Amino acid sequence: MLFQSAILAASAAVSVAALPTVLAAPETFGLITIHSGSAVQNSGVQAARSSLLVNAKSQNASCDAETNTATFVIKDQELLLYAASATPQTIFVDRSGMGQGQVGYVTGAEPLGKNFETKGWAQNSTTGLVFDGHSLVACPGSIDGAWSLWLSGVTANPAGNQNCTGVKLQVVPTSQPIGCLYTQ
Ligand SMILES: *[C@@H]1O[C@H](CO)[C@@H](O)[C@H](O)[C@H]1NC(C)=O
Numbered sequence: 001m002l003f004q005s006a007i008l009a010a011s012a013a014v015s016v017a018a019l020p021t022v023l024a025a026p027e028t029f030g031l032i033t034i035h036s037g038s039a040v041q042n043s044g045v046q047a048a049r050s051s052l053l054v055n056a057k058s059q060n061a062s063c064d065a066e067t068n069t070a071t072f073v074i075k076d077q078e079l080l081l082y083a084a085s086a087t088p089q090t091i092f093v094d095r096s097g098m099g100q101g102q103v104g105y106v107t108g109a110e111p112l113g114k115n116f117e118t119k120g121w122a123q124n125s126t127t128g129l130v131f132d133g134h135s136l137v138a139c140p141g142s143i144d145g146a147w148s149l150w151l152s153g154v155t156a157n158p159a160g161n162q163n164c165t166g167v168k169l170q171v172v173p174t175s176q177p178i179g180c181l182y183t184q
């Protein structure tokens, strides 16, 4: 909100011709998981406890307005949780033997783990949001009734999770993004 106000204030001083550029940013979006006929069809992606989840009763984030889903933005192939101010929260994946396809996020100055990768996110009009061409899987049995999200193509049972199901992450643009600080 603050960011938008600043842009509006700045644009007031310039000509109408500059408006399209102003409208282009920031490109924030939500994500929904798509797997027809599954329990995670059309579920809004949530961020909690340094993980990405769907179907949690509450993500318990501190937000500027009421919401139970996360808002994202991509910068230089990095996927960030959107915040109107202050603390950045950056999504990582870990494809090592230890990480097994873990998808999580670090907060502020929290250091990245040895095998954490942050660059490689892209929107594909067919396959949705992917990391280095890979989509995600959702695994049941996480906290609060939630399913946790993992990178596909690393192992069938990431961290021992069973019955994981492949999902497409569909991008849903948000014109009025809600900034949050998500739990660590
Ligand atoms: C949200 O908070 C409730 C109440 O403290 C807790 O039971 C639940 O596990 C939390 N959910 C997540 C996803 O952290």
Ligand SMILES: *[C@@H]1O[C@H](CO)[C@@H](O)[C@H](O)[C@H]1NC(C)=O
Residues within 6 Å of the ligand: 124, 125, 126, 127, 133
């Ligand atoms: C989208 O994904 C498909 C299937 O993996 C791939 O063939 C195509 O090149 C991708 N498109 C872009 C723009 O990355």
Ligand SMILES: *[C@@H]1O[C@H](CO)[C@@H](O)[C@H](O)[C@H]1NC(C)=O
Residues within 6 Å of the ligand: 140, 141, 162, 163
């Ligand atoms: C996985 O599926 C099997 C067979 O349907 C079931 O017995 C088991 O409880 C499921 N495990 C989880 C974690 O959902």
